[in-house]
Amino acid sequence: MFPDMKNSIKLVLALVGVAVMALSSCNTVAGFGRDIQGAGEAINKSADR
16 A cells, blocks of 8 residues: 555544544534534634623
8 A cells, every 4th residue: 555545544534533523422413503503602702802
């Protein structure tokens, strides 16, 4: 296998792992929407300071 290909595979596996962990933290699409909304509200509050 080529060295660059090994690095690419590692990167893809790491990104898939992060995505799985992020999506498993919210059980539904509605939960994901609430998480994103909460993050947006936190950013707005910190920007208003």
